[in-house]
Amino acid sequence: MTINWQAFTPEMSFLGGMLIGIAALILMLTKGRVLGVSGILSGLISPASAFEFTWRLAFVAGTILAPILFYVLSGTMIEFTAVAQSWQLYGAALLVGIGTAYGSGCTSGHGICGISRLSVRSIIAVMTFMTTAVATVFIIRHLI
Numbered sequence: 001m002t003i004n005w006q007a008f009t010p011e012m013s014f015l016g017g018m019l020i021g022i023a024a025l026i027l028m029l030t031k032g033r034v035l036g037v038s039g040i041l042s043g044l045i046s047p048a049s050a051f052e053f054t055w056r057l058a059f060v061a062g063t064i065l066a067p068i069l070f071y072v073l074s075g076t077m078i079e080f081t082a083v084a085q086s087w088q089l090y091g092a093a094l095l096v097g098i099g100t101a102y103g104s105g106c107t108s109g110h111g112i113c114g115i116s117r118l119s120v121r122s123i124i125a126v127m128t129f130m131t132t133a134v135a136t137v138f139i140i141r142h143l144i
Contacts, residue, residue, distance in 0.1 A: 036109020
């Protein structure tokens with residue numbers, strides 16, 4: 001299979017999904033924990049031990065360094081299009097943070113790990129934030 005780094009394809013989506021699934025499986029097998037980014041980040045603030053801090057920091061560093069590694073290996077920058085102005089992104093990030101606190105988890109924890117474990121709470125959480133996301137996009141794009 002030839003990998004086209006510049007096109008969104010089912011193969012690339014499958015590969016990315018497999019990598020996320022493998023990461024979630026490794027964390028569950030080694031730590032007995034669900035891969036939820038909000039929980040990993042919040043655990044950096046008050047880690048239970050030095051080891052807890054280290055693996056959480058390694059996870060965050062990996063998410064930051066992965067695009068750099070991609071560029072070094074492929075010679076191609078990851079293209080993206082900003083969908084909002086900076087103040088909107090910061091406001092959205094704040095609302096997502098509040099939502100993860102009230103929802104006891106984030107999209108990665110509930111959406112990837114919770115649904116795969118058939119957690120009713122996660123299924124309801126995912127239905128809630130997906131419905132909210134669709135409604136928000138509709139309101140912003142078509143009504144405002």
